[in-house]
Amino acid sequence: MSEPFVHPYIPNTAPEVKAEMLAAVAAASASEFYADVPADLRLHRPLNVPAPLPAEQDLARHVRGILAQNRTTEERLSFLGAGTYNHYVPAVVDEVIRRSEFLTAYAGEPYEDHGRFQALFEYQSLMAELLAMDVVNVPTYDGYQAAATGLSMAGRLTGRGRVLVVSDVLPEKDSKVRDYVRAALEIEVVPTVDGTADVAALRERLGDDVAAVWVETPSFTGAVETRLREISDAAHAVGAVVVVGTDPIGYGVLTPPALHGADIVTGDIQSLGLHQWFGGAHAGFIAVHDDPRFVMEMPSRLFGLESTDVPGEYGFGDVAYDRTSFAHREDGKEWVGTAAALWGIAAGVHLSLMGPQGMAELGELLLARTRYAQRELSAIPGVALGDGALHLREFTVRFSSASAPDLVAALRADGIEPGVVVDDSTLLVCVTETTSAADIDRLAAAIAAALNTREEQAA
Amino acid sequence: MSEPFVHPYIPNTAPEVKAEMLAAVAAASASEFYADVPADLRLHRPLNVPAPLPAEQDLARHVRGILAQNRTTEERLSFLGAGTYNHYVPAVVDEVIRRSEFLTAYAGEPYEDHGRFQALFEYQSLMAELLAMDVVNVPTYDGYQAAATGLSMAGRLTGRGRVLVVSDVLPEKDSKVRDYVRAALEIEVVPTVDGTADVAALRERLGDDVAAVWVETPSFTGAVETRLREISDAAHAVGAVVVVGTDPIGYGVLTPPALHGADIVTGDIQSLGLHQWFGGAHAGFIAVHDDPRFVMEMPSRLFGLESTDVPGEYGFGDVAYDRTSFAHREDGKEWVGTAAALWGIAAGVHLSLMGPQGMAELGELLLARTRYAQRELSAIPGVALGDGALHLREFTVRFSSASAPDLVAALRADGIEPGVVVDDSTLLVCVTETTSAADIDRLAAAIAAALNTREEQAA
Amino acid sequence: WDEPIVFELSTPGERGILIPSVEPSVREAVGDVVAALPEGMRRPAPPALPEIAQMRVLKHYLRLSQENLGSDLNVDIGQGTCTIKYSPKINDQLIEVPQLRALHPAQDPADTQGALEMLWRLERLMAEISGMDAVSLASPGGSAGIWTNIAMIRAYHASRGEGEQRDEVITTIFSHPSNAAAAKVAGYKVITIHPDTDGYPDLGALKAALSERTAAIMVTNPEDTGIYNPAIQEWVEAAHAVGALASYDQANAAGILGITRARDAGFDVCQFNLHKTFSAPHGSGGPGAAANAVSAALEPFLPGPRVERVDGRFVVREAGDLSIGHVAPAHGVILHVVRAYAWIMALGAEGMLAASQIAVLNNNYLLQRVLEIPGASAPYATGRRRIEQVRYSWQELFEQTGITSEEIGIRMADYGFHYWTSHHPYVVPQPFTLEPTECYSKAEIDEYVSALAQVAREARETPELVRTAPHNQTVHHTHHDDLDDPERWAITWRAYRRKYFGETPADFSAPADLAGAAA
Amino acid sequence: WDEPIVFELSTPGERGILIPSVEPSVREAVGDVVAALPEGMRRPAPPALPEIAQMRVLKHYLRLSQENLGSDLNVDIGQGTCTIKYSPKINDQLIEVPQLRALHPAQDPADTQGALEMLWRLERLMAEISGMDAVSLASPGGSAGIWTNIAMIRAYHASRGEGEQRDEVITTIFSHPSNAAAAKVAGYKVITIHPDTDGYPDLGALKAALSERTAAIMVTNPEDTGIYNPAIQEWVEAAHAVGALASYDQANAAGILGITRARDAGFDVCQFNLHKTFSAPHGSGGPGAAANAVSAALEPFLPGPRVERVDGRFVVREAGDLSIGHVAPAHGVILHVVRAYAWIMALGAEGMLAASQIAVLNNNYLLQRVLEIPGASAPYATGRRRIEQVRYSWQELFEQTGITSEEIGIRMADYGFHYWTSHHPYVVPQPFTLEPTECYSKAEIDEYVSALAQVAREARETPELVRTAPHNQTVHHTHHDDLDDPERWAITWRAYRRKYFGETPADFSAPADLAGAAA
Incomplete structure (x- = not known):
C-alpha cells in the first residue's frame, strides 16, 4: 500500500484518471472540495481502525474465521421460536432474492423497475389471498412495527387513546409497541385465561374511549385465539378497531382473522421463506379491507395495478402517494423509508411455490406436530402443559420441580436447544416442519432423562 | 404418494391437464406411445431404487447429511496439487457463472444467445493475451484432452506417427493421452535430466518421422522448462510440431511458450477461477497461431467476431464450422460435444478481474512462495529437493530415511495434507496464494517433528 | 418478456413444492387435527393462491428480475440521496453461510460467538468513525435509526423530568423527511428551518426557533443539496445552550468518512445507514440497517439487547431501565452488519478516506459536466464546491420546452439509466438529484451525462418523443390517475378482479361499520 | 445493452481484485524471484489484459448474461436432441457447499467419504436403471462417454487378440455423430446404416454390413427422429453373432426410464448423459458428464479410479491392467454426480417413470399440434407415435415460400424462443427438431406452437419480415461469410485488431515454418 492507493471498489483511484478529473475541475487535490468543513472539525489523523485486508482472499479468510465460531441449528437440534422460526426455505426463494437485479435495486420508477413493482404487487396479492383481505402493504420492518403501526392507525381513525390487549404478547414486541405508540396511546392489559382472551373481562372494560382491541394469535405462547368473532363484535359495538398481530403460517387450514371480524391484521413474514438469520431477517405486513378510511392511514407504500397506453397491458405505481412522509414530511402518516421489500419478494415466491395445497398441508403438519409434541412432553412426569388452548407451532410446558434454565443447560450439553425460557419453571417449545417426530421423541427422551438425573441427584 | 402422482418438476402430472392432453391425442394412457418397444423388452416392475424424497426439505437433509462427512481443505492445511489446485476464486467469478442465464443455457444461436457467444469470445481473447497466441478454442474437457488433441493435430498436420515427450508427465494425464492417440501415434519418452528436458538426447532422437515434441511446463513435478527455444528450433528443423502442455497461472511473469517457438499450446484452466471440486471442474484450452493449417485441425468450436447489418456492431458466430463432427461426423476433426464452456466463462471473468498487474503479482507470489517452501523444507535434515530446476507452485522433496506414505499418515493426524506421494521416498508439495508463509512454516515444523519422532523411535 | 400476473399462471393440480407428510406415528397419536379444530376455526375453503409447477414459478420471477435495473446492472447515478454504491459480491458470499443463515438469537451464546463478535467489532468501528462512545446496530433501517434517535432523546428528557416541557423538534427543509416525520410520531411539534439565500442552513432562523421547549435539533449534513453546513458546530452549540440535544442524520456521510466526525462537532447522537454509506445492498427497498452512535450521556438509553465483551468472550445483556427497550427483533439486521464490517475491513482508514475523496471528486466533476448542459442548473451556493451530491434543476429547460423533470427521467430509462424523481421536499423547481458515489468510473459518469445531454436536446428538438416516453421499456406510459381514486x-x-370484473371472492368480508369510530 | 468487448472497458491503473503481497519474511529469504529468473524466462511485457475495476467487470458479465436465454428463462422446446429439462435449484444449492467445492481428490479418503459415497450411490442407481453390472462416472461429457465406450470395446478386443482383425464400427445415420467420430478417432472404419423407407433402422442393411471385422455397433435409440427401433434386440443379437459388441448411446433415454433397459435388450455397454436425462444444467455448453454402464464382461475395462465399498467405508482403487486407464482428472464431474443423484432421489421409481411418460405425452401432443401448422411435416413413420422428440421438416413451406428452416429459427428468437438449427445429419430437408421433455406445461407447449404457427404465417404473408430477422435482439443480422475465410x-x-486495424501486438510471433510438415 505504499504505492498510490488503488482499490478495486473505487475505479477513479487509478492515478491517471484521478489526475485528469482533478484537472478537469481545476482542483489541486480532493481536499479543496471540503472548503465548507471548518478546519477545527477536520480529523487531522487517520481513523484508528485495524489494518485493512484489501486482498479479497485475506478478507474472506478473516471474516469466515470469525463466523466459524458459530454452531448452527443444523448442528444442534433446535426447538427455539419466540418470534424467529426455523422453517424450510425452498431453494427457488433464495435463488430469486439473490439475483443482482432484485438485491441491488432500490428506488427505480415503474418503467425501468417494472419487475420489482410487479413482484411486490404480487406479494401483496398473495398475502391478501392468505389473509382474505383486499389491501396489503409493501413490507414494513417487522411484525413489531406492523402491530405498532396498526394500533397507531386505529388511534388516528378513532381519535381515541385507549388500547386493550387481550393476548399474551412476546415481551420484546410489547417493548417496541409500547414505546412506539406512547405519545398517542395507552395500552391496558386484559389478562388471558388459560392462554387466550378473557372475553368477559374485555367486555367490561370496553367503552367508547377505546381505540382498539389488540389480539395476538398465535400468541406469545403459541395459543390460537378461538373467540375472535366475539371479541370483534364486542369491539365494533363500541366503535373500536380490532387489530390482530399474527403469523400467517397457519392460514392454509385456519380461518384468517378477517373472517372473524378483524379490521387491521398485522404480522411478520419471517416464516414465509426467510431463514432464521440470527433474528435479523424480518418483515411486517399490515392488511386492511379496501376501505379508504383505513387505506389512507397506512404509512407504507402500496403498489397498485393500473392501465397503460396499450390496452390490456398492466402497469404499476404508487397508490395514494399523498399519504406518505415522502410527500408531506411530518404531515404524512408516520413515515416511509427503506424497510424490507426484498423479504416481501421472498414471501411472494414462497407462496407461489406453496399454493393452496402446500399451505394446507403445512398447516396440518404444524398442528399435528404441535399436538404430538404437547402429548409427548406432557406425558413426562413433572412436566405439564402451560394451558389448555389450541396451539400452533409453539406451546409452553411447566416443570413442577425443575428449573427451566437448568434444564436448558443440561440439554445443551446434549446438543439440544429445548426452547426459550419464559420464567424459572416455564419453557416455550417450538416445532416446525423441520422438527420431525423422531426429533420430538429425542427431545422428550432427553427431558425425561434430565429430570430423572435431577431427581436422582436430589434423592 | 398414494394419491395421483403429482410432482413439482413435472407440471403435466396434474391430473386434469394430463387427462386433457391424452384426450387431445386420442390415447387411453401413456403406454400407447411405446407401441414400438417390444413387450419382452419392457420392464414390468418398478425400478429397484430407494424410496424417494419428494419433499425438498427431506432431500436436502439427506444429501447434506452424506456430504457432511467430508472435511474440506479449509479445515485441513493442504499442500495437494498434482493437477487440481487450491487457488482463490474471486466472488465475482462464482456470481457470474451461477447466473441462470449462463448456467442453464446450451446451444442457442448467436442472436438470442449473443451474451454467451461474446463471453466465450472474450475468454478466447483473454487467454490469447496471456498466451501470446492468436487463436484459442472454446474449452474442451480438460488439460488431458487438450494435450491429446494437440498431439493428434500434430499427427494429422505432419502425417507422421512418432511423438517424443521430453518432460515428466502427470501419470493420469499420460494414461489418458496414450490411450487417446494410440491409433495414430506412438509416444516415446526422452527421460528428463534434473527435472527438465535432455535437449541433447532429444536432438539425437529427432528425425523426419517425428510428428511432435511434447513438452510439459510446469511439468508433473512443477519444473519450468527453460530451454524451450532450443527444443523448438530442433523440432522445427525436422518439421516436427512443438506441442506444449502447461498451466497458464504463471504467465503474468513468465515468458509464454509461443515466444519460445511452441506451435500448439495446451493446458488446463482450473487454476483460473475454478474451485477444486474434488478434481471435477477442469477445462482444457488449445492455442495456436492464426494459421489455417493449424486452425483447420482443431475439433472444438471457435467463436469469431463478425460484422452485422449495423455498421460498427459486433456479431458472433462459429468459425470454420465445417471442421467439426457436427458437420461431418467421422470426417470431421475428432469430435465436438458438450465440454466445459461454463468454465471458460469463469476463466474469462477471472482474467478480467486480475488484469495484467494481478497476473504479474500472482506469478511473483507463487514463484516466491515456491522458492521459500523449497528452502524451508530442504533445510530439514533428511529432506532434499528432488531436482535443481526452476519450479512454479510445485516441487518434489526426497526423504533420505523416511517413507513418504508414513510421513503423510503422520501429518494427516495433525490436520495437514503435506503433498501427493510420488514414490516411497518422494513427495510432491504444492503451494499457492492460499498457503501463506506461516502455513509453510507450519508444514516445515511438522515434517521436522515427524522425522525426529521417527529417528527417536528408530534409535 | 410479457410476463403475466402470477395468478394467471395457475393450472389446477400443479405443485410448486411438496411438504413432508405427517408421520404415521404422529397421525396415530393425534388423529385428524384439522377435523378436530374448534367450530369456525377451520378455514372454509383453501386460500386462492395460484397452483404452479416449480420451474414456471422460477421462470416467472427470473423474468421479473430481468425487468428490473439493479445497481449491479446500470450506472446508478440518478438515485441521488440514495448513495448507490457497489455492494461487493464477496460480502454476499460471506453472509450466505449456515453459520449466519441457520442461527437463532436464543441459542446458547457459546454457539453464537461469531455473530456476537461481529456486532461488537462493528460497534467499535462505528464508534471510531463517528467519534461517539457507544453504538447500537439494532435499528432495521435508516428511518428506523432516526426513530431510535428521537426515542432516545425523548427518554433522555423524560429521565430528567423535562419530557412535558420539551415538546418541539427543529429540523431543516433539506434534511431527510423522516427526521420530521419520526419526531411527529414521537409526539413532537416539528419546526422546519429553510435555507438562507445562499442555500446554507440559516443559523439566525435556528436561534430564533430554539427555546426551552426544544427537545432536539435533527439535521442532515451535508444536506440533500450536497451543501455542508459550515456553521454546524454553532448549530449544535446553540441547541445545547437551551438544553436541547443535537441529533445528526448521517445518511449523507459518504463524502465525509475520515474527514470530519459527528462527535467532534458536538453532536449527542447520530445514525449511519449501513445500506448506503457502508455498501450493503438496497434489496429493492430493504432490508436496511442503521448504526446509532451516541455520547456517553446517552448510552443508557440505547435499545437492547446489548453485546459486551467480558474476558475475551461475548455476552448478551438486556438493556437497563433507562433504555428505550427493543426497537426490532433480536440484534438487528446481521446480514448488513457483516457486510458493512467486511466493507470497512476491505478499505481501512486510507480506503474510507479515499472513498470519500473520490466520491466528492466524482460529484464535482459531474457537477461541472451537468452545468454544461443548456437548461440545467444547480441552485444555491453558486460556484462553490459540493460534497457528495447535488440537487439540480431543469427549471430553465422546462420554461423553454414545457418538458418536466419527471418526463426527462422517464426518457432516461429508455437509455438504460435510472433517474429518481422523488425529491422531497419539492422546493427546488423541476428537480433532479445526482450522486455518483466513489463507485463509478469517469467513463461511466461521462456516459450518464451524455445521455442526459441527449435527452435535454430531444426536449428542445423532438419534445413529443420525450413526452410520450417510455418507448423502450417493458411497459408503456401508465395512467397514474387510477391510483388515487379509491373506486379504481x-x-x-x-x-382488481372484484372492482373491474365483479368477481367477489368466496372469502370476501366487508369492512366493519365502525359506527362510533368517526366520532 | 450495447455492451462493448471487455478490452474496450480498460482504463490504465484500474484493478479488479488485489492479490496478497509477498510476506516480508519470504521476500527476505528468497529475494527478488522475478529478477532472478533465468535469461529469457521473464516475460518481456505484461500480457495485454484489460484493467477494469471490480464493479464494472461484474456489470459487464451480468449484462452479457442478460443477453442470453437460459432454460430457466425461456420455453426451451426448440433445442431438440438436447433434452433441456428443469435443473432443480435445490440441486445447485446442494453442490454449492465447501464440502464439495473445497475438496481435493488426493485427500485422505477418510476426509472424502461423503464424495465417495455419492459416487458409489449413483453408480448403483445407474446400474439398476440400465440393468448393467458396473458403472463409471468418470467421463466428463456425453461424447466423452461415447469415447469411453469405444475405448473399452477396443481394449476388450485387444485383450482377446482380435484388435487387428476387428477394424470396423457400424452406426446409424440418426445416431449422434459422436458415435461415428469417436470410432474414427479410435482407429475404426465407420459404416453408417440408413433407415428403411419407414424411417426405422434397417436390420437387413445391418446384417449385410456385419462381419468378423466388426468391432461393435454403436447406436442411439430412440434415434434423433424420436423413433424407437423395434428390432433393437435383433440388432444386438446380430452383432453378437459375429463376435461384435453392442454399444448403446442413451443420450435419448429421457422417454424410456423405467420402461426398458439397455441390458435387457442385450447391450454390452451404454452411456447416459447426466446433463440431459438426469437434469444437470447444460452450463452454456458444458461441463457435462456421462455414466458408462457395462456388463460384467466389460467391467475390467472401465476407466479408473474405482470406488468400492468395504465394510461400510468407501475406498479408492486404481483400475486393473485391463482398464483403459484414466479418461479425465480424478473421479469425473462430481457436481453433476450430486445433481443427478438428487434428481433421482427426488423422483424415485414412480417419478422417473412419470417423467418418461409425461415427456412422451408432451411430445406426442406437440407432434399433433405442429402437424396442424400448414407447411410442417414429420417425415418417417407417418401416423405412428414417437418417443420423446420428433425431427420435423419445413420442406413444404420452403417450397411454397422460399423461407428456410434457419430463417424461421432466427425469427422465432424475436418471440423469445430458442430454436436450434444444428440437425446433424442434414438428411431431413429443412429440418427442425423439437423435444418438449416432461418439464413444460401444456400452456407452455401451446405458447411455443402458437409462435411457430405465427412465424409460418409470416413466411407466407410477410416473408421479408422473416428473411430480415432478427428485429428484436441484441444484435442484428450477422455476416457469416466473415467466419469461413482465414483472411477475415x-x-x-x-x-481482430491485427487483421482489421493492423495493430500487431508486441508479443506477436509468427507461426513456425514447418517446412517438412506438409510432406
Missing part, C-alpha cells in the same frame, strides 16, 4: 385503485389482484 | 476470421480480439 387496485392494491391486490383480488381487489 | 477473427477468433480473438488481438487477431
Whole structure:
C-alpha cells in the first residue's frame, strides 16, 4: 500500500484518471472540495481502525474465521421460536432474492423497475389471498412495527387513546409497541385465561374511549385465539378497531382473522421463506379491507395495478402517494423509508411455490406436530402443559420441580436447544416442519432423562 | 404418494391437464406411445431404487447429511496439487457463472444467445493475451484432452506417427493421452535430466518421422522448462510440431511458450477461477497461431467476431464450422460435444478481474512462495529437493530415511495434507496464494517433528 | 418478456413444492387435527393462491428480475440521496453461510460467538468513525435509526423530568423527511428551518426557533443539496445552550468518512445507514440497517439487547431501565452488519478516506459536466464546491420546452439509466438529484451525462418523443390517475378482479361499520 | 445493452481484485524471484489484459448474461436432441457447499467419504436403471462417454487378440455423430446404416454390413427422429453373432426410464448423459458428464479410479491392467454426480417413470399440434407415435415460400424462443427438431406452437419480415461469410485488431515454418 492507493471498489483511484478529473475541475487535490468543513472539525489523523485486508482472499479468510465460531441449528437440534422460526426455505426463494437485479435495486420508477413493482404487487396479492383481505402493504420492518403501526392507525381513525390487549404478547414486541405508540396511546392489559382472551373481562372494560382491541394469535405462547368473532363484535359495538398481530403460517387450514371480524391484521413474514438469520431477517405486513378510511392511514407504500397506453397491458405505481412522509414530511402518516421489500419478494415466491395445497398441508403438519409434541412432553412426569388452548407451532410446558434454565443447560450439553425460557419453571417449545417426530421423541427422551438425573441427584 | 402422482418438476402430472392432453391425442394412457418397444423388452416392475424424497426439505437433509462427512481443505492445511489446485476464486467469478442465464443455457444461436457467444469470445481473447497466441478454442474437457488433441493435430498436420515427450508427465494425464492417440501415434519418452528436458538426447532422437515434441511446463513435478527455444528450433528443423502442455497461472511473469517457438499450446484452466471440486471442474484450452493449417485441425468450436447489418456492431458466430463432427461426423476433426464452456466463462471473468498487474503479482507470489517452501523444507535434515530446476507452485522433496506414505499418515493426524506421494521416498508439495508463509512454516515444523519422532523411535 | 400476473399462471393440480407428510406415528397419536379444530376455526375453503409447477414459478420471477435495473446492472447515478454504491459480491458470499443463515438469537451464546463478535467489532468501528462512545446496530433501517434517535432523546428528557416541557423538534427543509416525520410520531411539534439565500442552513432562523421547549435539533449534513453546513458546530452549540440535544442524520456521510466526525462537532447522537454509506445492498427497498452512535450521556438509553465483551468472550445483556427497550427483533439486521464490517475491513482508514475523496471528486466533476448542459442548473451556493451530491434543476429547460423533470427521467430509462424523481421536499423547481458515489468510473459518469445531454436536446428538438416516453421499456406510459381514486385503485389482484370484473371472492368480508369510530 | 468487448472497458491503473503481497519474511529469504529468473524466462511485457475495476467487470458479465436465454428463462422446446429439462435449484444449492467445492481428490479418503459415497450411490442407481453390472462416472461429457465406450470395446478386443482383425464400427445415420467420430478417432472404419423407407433402422442393411471385422455397433435409440427401433434386440443379437459388441448411446433415454433397459435388450455397454436425462444444467455448453454402464464382461475395462465399498467405508482403487486407464482428472464431474443423484432421489421409481411418460405425452401432443401448422411435416413413420422428440421438416413451406428452416429459427428468437438449427445429419430437408421433455406445461407447449404457427404465417404473408430477422435482439443480422475465410476470421480480439486495424501486438510471433510438415 505504499504505492498510490488503488482499490478495486473505487475505479477513479487509478492515478491517471484521478489526475485528469482533478484537472478537469481545476482542483489541486480532493481536499479543496471540503472548503465548507471548518478546519477545527477536520480529523487531522487517520481513523484508528485495524489494518485493512484489501486482498479479497485475506478478507474472506478473516471474516469466515470469525463466523466459524458459530454452531448452527443444523448442528444442534433446535426447538427455539419466540418470534424467529426455523422453517424450510425452498431453494427457488433464495435463488430469486439473490439475483443482482432484485438485491441491488432500490428506488427505480415503474418503467425501468417494472419487475420489482410487479413482484411486490404480487406479494401483496398473495398475502391478501392468505389473509382474505383486499389491501396489503409493501413490507414494513417487522411484525413489531406492523402491530405498532396498526394500533397507531386505529388511534388516528378513532381519535381515541385507549388500547386493550387481550393476548399474551412476546415481551420484546410489547417493548417496541409500547414505546412506539406512547405519545398517542395507552395500552391496558386484559389478562388471558388459560392462554387466550378473557372475553368477559374485555367486555367490561370496553367503552367508547377505546381505540382498539389488540389480539395476538398465535400468541406469545403459541395459543390460537378461538373467540375472535366475539371479541370483534364486542369491539365494533363500541366503535373500536380490532387489530390482530399474527403469523400467517397457519392460514392454509385456519380461518384468517378477517373472517372473524378483524379490521387491521398485522404480522411478520419471517416464516414465509426467510431463514432464521440470527433474528435479523424480518418483515411486517399490515392488511386492511379496501376501505379508504383505513387505506389512507397506512404509512407504507402500496403498489397498485393500473392501465397503460396499450390496452390490456398492466402497469404499476404508487397508490395514494399523498399519504406518505415522502410527500408531506411530518404531515404524512408516520413515515416511509427503506424497510424490507426484498423479504416481501421472498414471501411472494414462497407462496407461489406453496399454493393452496402446500399451505394446507403445512398447516396440518404444524398442528399435528404441535399436538404430538404437547402429548409427548406432557406425558413426562413433572412436566405439564402451560394451558389448555389450541396451539400452533409453539406451546409452553411447566416443570413442577425443575428449573427451566437448568434444564436448558443440561440439554445443551446434549446438543439440544429445548426452547426459550419464559420464567424459572416455564419453557416455550417450538416445532416446525423441520422438527420431525423422531426429533420430538429425542427431545422428550432427553427431558425425561434430565429430570430423572435431577431427581436422582436430589434423592 | 398414494394419491395421483403429482410432482413439482413435472407440471403435466396434474391430473386434469394430463387427462386433457391424452384426450387431445386420442390415447387411453401413456403406454400407447411405446407401441414400438417390444413387450419382452419392457420392464414390468418398478425400478429397484430407494424410496424417494419428494419433499425438498427431506432431500436436502439427506444429501447434506452424506456430504457432511467430508472435511474440506479449509479445515485441513493442504499442500495437494498434482493437477487440481487450491487457488482463490474471486466472488465475482462464482456470481457470474451461477447466473441462470449462463448456467442453464446450451446451444442457442448467436442472436438470442449473443451474451454467451461474446463471453466465450472474450475468454478466447483473454487467454490469447496471456498466451501470446492468436487463436484459442472454446474449452474442451480438460488439460488431458487438450494435450491429446494437440498431439493428434500434430499427427494429422505432419502425417507422421512418432511423438517424443521430453518432460515428466502427470501419470493420469499420460494414461489418458496414450490411450487417446494410440491409433495414430506412438509416444516415446526422452527421460528428463534434473527435472527438465535432455535437449541433447532429444536432438539425437529427432528425425523426419517425428510428428511432435511434447513438452510439459510446469511439468508433473512443477519444473519450468527453460530451454524451450532450443527444443523448438530442433523440432522445427525436422518439421516436427512443438506441442506444449502447461498451466497458464504463471504467465503474468513468465515468458509464454509461443515466444519460445511452441506451435500448439495446451493446458488446463482450473487454476483460473475454478474451485477444486474434488478434481471435477477442469477445462482444457488449445492455442495456436492464426494459421489455417493449424486452425483447420482443431475439433472444438471457435467463436469469431463478425460484422452485422449495423455498421460498427459486433456479431458472433462459429468459425470454420465445417471442421467439426457436427458437420461431418467421422470426417470431421475428432469430435465436438458438450465440454466445459461454463468454465471458460469463469476463466474469462477471472482474467478480467486480475488484469495484467494481478497476473504479474500472482506469478511473483507463487514463484516466491515456491522458492521459500523449497528452502524451508530442504533445510530439514533428511529432506532434499528432488531436482535443481526452476519450479512454479510445485516441487518434489526426497526423504533420505523416511517413507513418504508414513510421513503423510503422520501429518494427516495433525490436520495437514503435506503433498501427493510420488514414490516411497518422494513427495510432491504444492503451494499457492492460499498457503501463506506461516502455513509453510507450519508444514516445515511438522515434517521436522515427524522425522525426529521417527529417528527417536528408530534409535 | 410479457410476463403475466402470477395468478394467471395457475393450472389446477400443479405443485410448486411438496411438504413432508405427517408421520404415521404422529397421525396415530393425534388423529385428524384439522377435523378436530374448534367450530369456525377451520378455514372454509383453501386460500386462492395460484397452483404452479416449480420451474414456471422460477421462470416467472427470473423474468421479473430481468425487468428490473439493479445497481449491479446500470450506472446508478440518478438515485441521488440514495448513495448507490457497489455492494461487493464477496460480502454476499460471506453472509450466505449456515453459520449466519441457520442461527437463532436464543441459542446458547457459546454457539453464537461469531455473530456476537461481529456486532461488537462493528460497534467499535462505528464508534471510531463517528467519534461517539457507544453504538447500537439494532435499528432495521435508516428511518428506523432516526426513530431510535428521537426515542432516545425523548427518554433522555423524560429521565430528567423535562419530557412535558420539551415538546418541539427543529429540523431543516433539506434534511431527510423522516427526521420530521419520526419526531411527529414521537409526539413532537416539528419546526422546519429553510435555507438562507445562499442555500446554507440559516443559523439566525435556528436561534430564533430554539427555546426551552426544544427537545432536539435533527439535521442532515451535508444536506440533500450536497451543501455542508459550515456553521454546524454553532448549530449544535446553540441547541445545547437551551438544553436541547443535537441529533445528526448521517445518511449523507459518504463524502465525509475520515474527514470530519459527528462527535467532534458536538453532536449527542447520530445514525449511519449501513445500506448506503457502508455498501450493503438496497434489496429493492430493504432490508436496511442503521448504526446509532451516541455520547456517553446517552448510552443508557440505547435499545437492547446489548453485546459486551467480558474476558475475551461475548455476552448478551438486556438493556437497563433507562433504555428505550427493543426497537426490532433480536440484534438487528446481521446480514448488513457483516457486510458493512467486511466493507470497512476491505478499505481501512486510507480506503474510507479515499472513498470519500473520490466520491466528492466524482460529484464535482459531474457537477461541472451537468452545468454544461443548456437548461440545467444547480441552485444555491453558486460556484462553490459540493460534497457528495447535488440537487439540480431543469427549471430553465422546462420554461423553454414545457418538458418536466419527471418526463426527462422517464426518457432516461429508455437509455438504460435510472433517474429518481422523488425529491422531497419539492422546493427546488423541476428537480433532479445526482450522486455518483466513489463507485463509478469517469467513463461511466461521462456516459450518464451524455445521455442526459441527449435527452435535454430531444426536449428542445423532438419534445413529443420525450413526452410520450417510455418507448423502450417493458411497459408503456401508465395512467397514474387510477391510483388515487379509491373506486379504481387496485392494491391486490383480488381487489382488481372484484372492482373491474365483479368477481367477489368466496372469502370476501366487508369492512366493519365502525359506527362510533368517526366520532 | 450495447455492451462493448471487455478490452474496450480498460482504463490504465484500474484493478479488479488485489492479490496478497509477498510476506516480508519470504521476500527476505528468497529475494527478488522475478529478477532472478533465468535469461529469457521473464516475460518481456505484461500480457495485454484489460484493467477494469471490480464493479464494472461484474456489470459487464451480468449484462452479457442478460443477453442470453437460459432454460430457466425461456420455453426451451426448440433445442431438440438436447433434452433441456428443469435443473432443480435445490440441486445447485446442494453442490454449492465447501464440502464439495473445497475438496481435493488426493485427500485422505477418510476426509472424502461423503464424495465417495455419492459416487458409489449413483453408480448403483445407474446400474439398476440400465440393468448393467458396473458403472463409471468418470467421463466428463456425453461424447466423452461415447469415447469411453469405444475405448473399452477396443481394449476388450485387444485383450482377446482380435484388435487387428476387428477394424470396423457400424452406426446409424440418426445416431449422434459422436458415435461415428469417436470410432474414427479410435482407429475404426465407420459404416453408417440408413433407415428403411419407414424411417426405422434397417436390420437387413445391418446384417449385410456385419462381419468378423466388426468391432461393435454403436447406436442411439430412440434415434434423433424420436423413433424407437423395434428390432433393437435383433440388432444386438446380430452383432453378437459375429463376435461384435453392442454399444448403446442413451443420450435419448429421457422417454424410456423405467420402461426398458439397455441390458435387457442385450447391450454390452451404454452411456447416459447426466446433463440431459438426469437434469444437470447444460452450463452454456458444458461441463457435462456421462455414466458408462457395462456388463460384467466389460467391467475390467472401465476407466479408473474405482470406488468400492468395504465394510461400510468407501475406498479408492486404481483400475486393473485391463482398464483403459484414466479418461479425465480424478473421479469425473462430481457436481453433476450430486445433481443427478438428487434428481433421482427426488423422483424415485414412480417419478422417473412419470417423467418418461409425461415427456412422451408432451411430445406426442406437440407432434399433433405442429402437424396442424400448414407447411410442417414429420417425415418417417407417418401416423405412428414417437418417443420423446420428433425431427420435423419445413420442406413444404420452403417450397411454397422460399423461407428456410434457419430463417424461421432466427425469427422465432424475436418471440423469445430458442430454436436450434444444428440437425446433424442434414438428411431431413429443412429440418427442425423439437423435444418438449416432461418439464413444460401444456400452456407452455401451446405458447411455443402458437409462435411457430405465427412465424409460418409470416413466411407466407410477410416473408421479408422473416428473411430480415432478427428485429428484436441484441444484435442484428450477422455476416457469416466473415467466419469461413482465414483472411477475415477473427477468433480473438488481438487477431481482430491485427487483421482489421493492423495493430500487431508486441508479443506477436509468427507461426513456425514447418517446412517438412506438409510432406
